[in-house]
Amino acid sequence: MAKIILNDGLKSINQEVQIVATLASSIAHEVRNYLAAISICAELSEKQLSNIRERVKAASYLIGNLQLQIKGVVTGKPETTDFKRCSIVKNVEEILEQYPFKEGERELVMLGIERDFEYIGDPILTNHILFNLVKNALRAIANAGRGTITITLKPDVKYNRLTFRDTAAGIAKEFLPKMFKLFESQSTAQGDTGIGLAFCN
Ligand SMILES: Nc1ncnc2c1ncn2[C@@H]1O[C@H](COP(=O)(O)OP(=O)(O)OP(=O)(O)O)[C@@H](O)[C@H]1O
Ligand SMILES: [Mg+2]
Helix, strand or coil: CHHHHHHHHHHHHHHHHHHHHHHHHHHHHHHHHHHHHHHHCCCCCHHHHHHHHHHHHHHHHHHHHHHHHHHHHHHCCCCCCCCEEEEHHHHHHHHHHHCCCCCCCHHHEEEEECCCCEEEECHHHHHHHHHHHHHHHHHHHHHHCCCCEEEEEECCCCCCEEEEEECCCCCCHHHHHHCCCCCCCCCCCCCCCCCHHHHHC
């Protein structure tokens, strides 16, 4: 009996440690995304400076937000106080404005927007999802030497959907069951750790 209790206790501690480790990795991953974006700004125009200010603000917001999430996990109460009504079009516009596209990359992104829809959530976290999807897709396009990205908004009675599609090589079939798992990556690029899609999920 004592052994069972001990095992259960250990299991629950391990799960908490794992969740905290996941969130800590997400923080490091997303902050590094921002730093990479900042370092790309070699010639600093006023527009780029204001872009940097926005990113620093968003990064510090994200750290605070993830800290609240960790607290939520540890105390068993998820933090949703920053959830509000958001416009999905605003997210798409912001990410296309803020993403540090290299030359020729912005032109690869096409939009299919019938009309806006709202959701209840945190717009900064939604931007992080889009940021990661754009980053993955642009890498896949560069690797394949072909492809475009299409972001489509499909408002509907039952579900509103944002679909994100690229036409590069696609994700290998055998990798699909692992694609949302933390630290699963098929990329050989330096700094790619397999955190992006786990965060999105
Ligand atoms: N658009 C895509 N096209 C092809 N493969 C993809 C695409 N998006 C993700 N993948 C595959 O899924 C893997 C996991 O993606 P994920 O974003 O979680 O990690 P990563 O991009 O390797 O690293 P990180 O996001 O932490 O920098 C990638 O390594 C890649 O093999
Ligand atoms: Mg990624």
